Amino acid sequence: MESHSSLQAELKRVKQELASHKIELHQTRGYLQCILQNSEDMIFATDVDGMLVSFSMGGGKALGYSWEDVAGMRVNDLAEDPVSFEQFMTTSSQDGSTVQLDLAFRHKEGGTVYCDVSMINLTNREGQRVGTVGVCRDITLWKKIQEDLVRIDRLAEIGRIAAGVAHEINNPLAVIGEASGWAGVVVGEAKGLSPEDRQELEKAAKEISHQTKRCRNITHQLLDFARDSAPAKTEFDVHDLLKQSISLLKPDLKHTPIEIDLKFMPEPLRISSDPRLLEQVFVNFITNAIYAVREKGKGRIEIRTAKTDSDVEITFKDNGIGIPAENQQKIFELFYSTKPPGKGTGLGLPICRNIVKKLGGIISFDSKPGVGTSFTVRIPVS
Amino acid sequence: MKDQPNIRILLVDDEETLLEYLSKRLLKQGLTVKATFSGEQAIEAAKDEHFDVAVVDLKMPGMDGVETQKTLKETQPFLQCIVLTGHGSIETALESGQQEAFQYLLKPVDYDNLVTVIQEAYKKKMEIQETKFREQVEEIYRSGLGAHGIRKAISDLRKIYGIA
Numbered sequence A: 001m002e003s004h005s006s007l008q009a010e011l012k013r014v015k016q017e018l019a020s021h022k023i024e025l026h027q028t029r030g031y032l033q034c035i036l037q038n039s040e041d042m043i044f045a046t047d048v049d050g051m052l053v054s055f056s057m058g059g060g061k062a063l064g065y066s067w068e069d070v071a072g073m074r075v076n077d078l079a080e081d082p083v084s085f086e087q088f089m090t091t092s093s094q095d096g097s098t099v100q101l102d103l104a105f106r107h108k109e110g111g112t113v114y115c116d117v118s119m120i121n122l123t124n125r126e127g128q129r130v131g132t133v134g135v136c137r138d139i140t141l142w143k144k145i146q147e148d149l150v151r152i153d154r155l156a157e158i159g160r161i162a163a164g165v166a167h168e169i170n171n172p173l174a175v176i177g178e179a180s181g182w183a184g185v186v187v188g189e190a191k192g193l194s195p196e197d198r199q200e201l202e203k204a205a206k207e208i209s210h211q212t213k214r215c216r217n218i219t220h221q222l223l224d225f226a227r228d229s230a231p232a233k234t235e236f237d238v239h240d241l242l243k244q245s246i247s248l249l250k251p252d253l254k255h256t257p258i259e260i261d262l263k264f265m266p267e268p269l270r271i272s273s274d275p276r277l278l279e280q281v282f283v284n285f286i287t288n289a290i291y292a293v294r295e296k297g298k299g300r301i302e303i304r305t306a307k308t309d310s311d312v313e314i315t316f317k318d319n320g321i322g323i324p325a326e327n328q329q330k331i332f333e334l335f336y337s338t339k340p341p342g343k344g345t346g347l348g349l350p351i352c353r354n355i356v357k358k359l360g361g362i363i364s365f366d367s368k369p370g371v372g373t374s375f376t377v378r379i380p381v382s
Numbered sequence B: 001m002k003d004q005p006n007i008r009i010l011l012v013d014d015e016e017t018l019l020e021y022l023s024k025r026l027l028k029q030g031l032t033v034k035a036t037f038s039g040e041q042a043i044e045a046a047k048d049e050h051f052d053v054a055v056v057d058l059k060m061p062g063m064d065g066v067e068t069q070k071t072l073k074e075t076q077p078f079l080q081c082i083v084l085t086g087h088g089s090i091e092t093a094l095e096s097g098q099q100e101a102f103q104y105l106l107k108p109v110d111y112d113n114l115v116t117v118i119q120e121a122y123k124k125k126m127e128i129q130e131t132k133f134r135e136q137v138e139e140i141y142r143s144g145l146g147a148h149g150i151r152k153a154i155s156d157l158r159k160i161y162g163i164a
């Protein structure tokens, strides 16, 4: 009787204990589930043979696979180099745990995903190994940033060298330009030349001058680009600067049926910024617009100004050839140009972007192939 | 060019070959040209000769362009200076010689553009000079000198202004 009741008590105690274990287990499972669902890291578990038995949401995000995709796969099949991954797993199972930096996985859609990986043996109560758990941190972005930094550094160095070279080349270039100009004058008046020879020589001299100018444009633009002086602020009227920029381009506008339509605000648009840098931006936009319109034959360029409390907005709108959708993301790249050699350097827009950024502003654009393009610069009033 | 005034130009640049060709072309166009290869040479030349426009390279060994144009303007106050700058140096140039120069041009300059700027600089020089000359002549008349005194004073003025 007594033993029966003590058995009863014992059973009750075991039951309670079991219930509390159940709760604990439930909580642990919930906790695990929560980690597996929400961790940004890729967490996987395999059996002793390396067959995947669990794959976290983070893993799905990093590699593009869902659990259904990878169920039944071996984990090393996810690696870019399955053989060395297998070796790494073997070492890890012998040592109990390992960490490997910078391991490459393959994304479902192709492409490489780099991870820092730690692996731990999964053991049962008897201490036998039943599998492996791996925690992988996606460092692809971090790696890319590092590579970008290195590249930016290298670009800056190249920029400095290029600027130096351009600077040095300017002097001989000036001499070539003057010498060819003079040769043209002399040939034009030389006696004893047959008309054909004279024509040939004049043409050659002109060509040298022309090509020298071309080089000069490149060196000037390159130096504009490389120049990294702090903006010099003064107060000025944006409308005046726009008119000045247009007048600089008068030679380009001659003999072309291009209408320039100024839609300025009625009152002066005074701002405090760097007029010389901004002039470069204006000239570049207008030059591009002229080219786009001319390619089409004729047309118009509208220059519009507007103002908010803190910013001014200048829009250059042309009804030229427009920019094909597939080119639109490339136009700000260094040296990207769709113009024939001699007509484009691919430096204009990168220069614009650099300058506008330096002045604390932004550029936006909108273009429809065959219809036209508009570029808008927005910069702070001061 | 027939209707072109006889502009007297002083060129200052240490790049001798460049000046050689530049002078030849400007001469051919009917301008009077003196080429000098340093600031010091230019100042020496400006002691005996009058110029309307000076084209000065900013970066020269020895006396630089800013210094040169300042000194030139001390002897010939109406002289207009066009300063040639390499890229990037324009900022320093602007700081140190803003009021002095008629215009800054980027090297290598475009010849046609240079000629245009020279002509504009000449026009400005003549305007300032004539205004000033007239003022001073009036001053002399007002001063109540005799005919002889006036003639002498005006001829002195002419000398100062480099007007033949």
Ligand SMILES: Nc1ncnc2c1ncn2[C@@H]1O[C@H](COP(=O)(O)OP(=O)(O)O)[C@@H](O)[C@H]1O
Pocket (backbone or CB within 6 Å): A284, A288, A289, A292, A318, A320, A321, A322, A323, A331, A332, A336, A337, A338, A339, A343, A344, A345, A346, A347, A348, A349, A350, A373
């Ligand atoms: N207003 C415009 N209309 C059509 N295409 C344009 C316009 N502005 C720029 N682009 C395109 O962007 C490219 C890059 O421009 P830019 O950097 O100024 O170099 P570049 O003018 O020397 O080619 C141009 O070659 C052209 O294809």
Ligand SMILES: [Mg+2]
Pocket (backbone or CB within 6 Å): A284, A287, A288, A347, A348, A349
């Ligand atoms: Mg361009």
